[in-house]
Amino acid sequence: MEPRDRELIQKNYMSLVEIIKPRVDEVCGELLGMGIISSGMKEDITEVPFPSERKAMMLLDLLMTRGNHAVEALYKAGLQQQLYGLADILRPENQPHGLIHTTGLQDSTPTASAADDSPDEPLPDTWPDQAAIESIGTLRKVDKKQSRMLKLYKESLEVPGKGMIYRMKHRERGRCVVFNNYTFDHLQPRDGSNQDRKGVEKLFQALGFDVEVYNNKTCKKMWELMEEEAKADHSQADCFVMFIFSHGHSGVVFGTDGKKDEKEVLQNAIGIKRIRELFGNLDSLGGKPKLFFIQACQGDLKDKGQEVHDGGTSPMKASTSPDLPETTLSLQQQKRLNEENIKDIKLTAKNLEEDQSDAMGEKRPNQGDIFIAMATIPDHLSWRNTVHGSWFIQAVVYVFGKYAHKHNLDRLMNMVKNLVAKSETRIKQYKQIGEIISTLNKDFYFFPGLCEKEPNC
Incomplete structure (x- = not known):
């Protein structure tokens, strides 16, 4: 020291x-x-x-x-x-790092007068809650009173590649691609999916992303569009985002032509691992966060939940509209899936023994800077309200719109999972919890309203 x-x-x-x-x-x-x-x-x-x-x-x-x-x-x-x-x-x-200070010993307690230091408004007691979602109105942006967020943003812009916060310096943050499959040739329609699409489209446009929506695409067409996106020049982007709303099973998402054949083998599905590998090794997105949000089942198991003995009672579900699983495929199909689609990616690095020149460019892991938010855990169903949309995506829209101006992605997703965990189906009270897979190595903030050269983005 x-x-x-x-x-x-x-x-x-x-x-x-x-x-x-x-x-x-x-x-x-x-x-x-x-x-x-x-x-x-x-x-x-x-x-x-x-x-x-x-x-x-x-x-x-x-x-x-x-x-x-x-x-x-x-x-x-x-x-x-x-x-x-x-x-x-x-x-x-x-200093000052906070807006209120005392003489002598500094007070470590966050102050309610500072916009980013005040306690969070409590999350709704039940979910989905359409009134809560509609109450957001517009995205909350960072303002000049948020000294902590302004300092973090300044820190993110200093010494590219060396800090612990991803840079979000452009007015136009990058691309946000949405695959919204709700009508299928062989599977049940996904009623409510357009509510998810509307919410995400509005939210990410406000966050500064160029949003592209693809509705009802076959497996082949989905992959072609993904390959086109991967070949595009993202050098002027800070970030890349993709949402997929569809039916799914362990490690895969279906195109609109997805089905099981007479031997119960899944057809016309794209492996999530394959998507990850496609975008994980792009020069123009090297070192930049790549975020994927997958609203699809990952199996047929239903989470019955468990009693929490803390002296409290569980609130009843507010919605009276039906909640449907994303698919009802048999568990036997899971065993027949191609291992290429369901294995975890194992990152390996070859140790270089020889000395290298200091002039060589910085090397990064091929699969680094990737964040995948799954609506549900492996082998389980995810649930979608036929009126309000899916539990998971509606929670993302609500939490990001209300809290992205003051919290990083890890905190936001914990709040999303907290909301989804409050949901339950109306009849048998089935539950749901999501899963995060991440190789991000820095803190990610959306910094809504901030960009490098303009005071008001």
């Missing part, structure tokens, strides 16, 4: 302890994610039966042995956890 950083910690030791101790476990988690401490070091602090003050002391003592980047990492962890007093002490040249 640099002598000046060590002196800074020692000089403000007890003030830092007081600020960190209410959120010491969360700060340790942030530092683990940045690679400053190991999981064993984190457990040595968070799992011991010591008071939080003692844990904060242990953390500071450890950080003074963790190299020259430890203080900068602690500063960023403080911003992530809204401990602005900590950030002010470590980087006084950047």
Whole structure:
């Protein structure tokens, strides 16, 4: 650790302890994610039966042995956890980090007067809730009162490729491609899918994306359009997004001609792995986030849920319209699927033994910077309300529209999963939970309303 950083910690030791101790476990988690401490070091602090003050002391003592980047990492962890007093002490040249400060010891409690520091409005008690969705109106954008978000955005623009936040610098963020299959040759229609399409189209246009919608495409046509998109020049884009609304099964999504033959083998389906591989190795999207949202069943199992014994009662479902599974294919088909479509991608890297010139370009993993949000977990059904749309996509539209101006993608998707988990079918009270597959290696924020050269995007 640099002598000046060590002196800074020692000089403000007890003030830092007081600020960190209410959120010491969360700060340790942030530092683990940045690679400053190991999981064993984190457990040595968070799992011991010591008071939080003692844990904060242990953390500071450890950080003074963790190299020259430890203080900068602690500063960023403080911003992530809204401990602005900590950030002010470590980087006084950047203060004020919050909008309200006290003299002497800094208050680590988020203040309600700061737009991005105020507590989140509670999520609806039941889902889907069309009144809640319609109440959003327009996308909430970052405004000048959100000091934390403005600083994070500034950080994202500094030293391309070196920071821990993906850049979103252009007014036009990139392409958002939507495949909306709702009429099929051999499978049941997907009533309510157009509600999903309308919500996503409006949301991502407001987020600055060029939205392209393809309705009711066969398997062959879907793949041709995906290949065309992959061949396009995305060099001026910050990001790429794709939504797929269709029937599906383990590891695949169907075109409108999807079916099972007399031997119960699935036909006219595209493997999600295949889609991932297509977009995972594009030069013009290298190092840029590629987001995929898949609304489709991944099997035939139904989640019956479990009782939560916390003294509370589960709210009844608000909607009276029917909720339908995305497909009713037999479980035998799952065993017959081509392994190419259902295996997890195993990323491998060949170690290079020879020395290489510093002039060589930066190399990235072929399948890096990919985020896949599945509506449901493997082998299970996903549910769609015939009036409001699918539980999952409507939750995405609601949460992103209301909270994308203040939270990163990980937090947003946890809120989405929380909403979906509140849903249940009207008759047998079946449940649903989604799954995230991610090789993102930085924090992703949509930063609605911000771009590099224009104050109001």
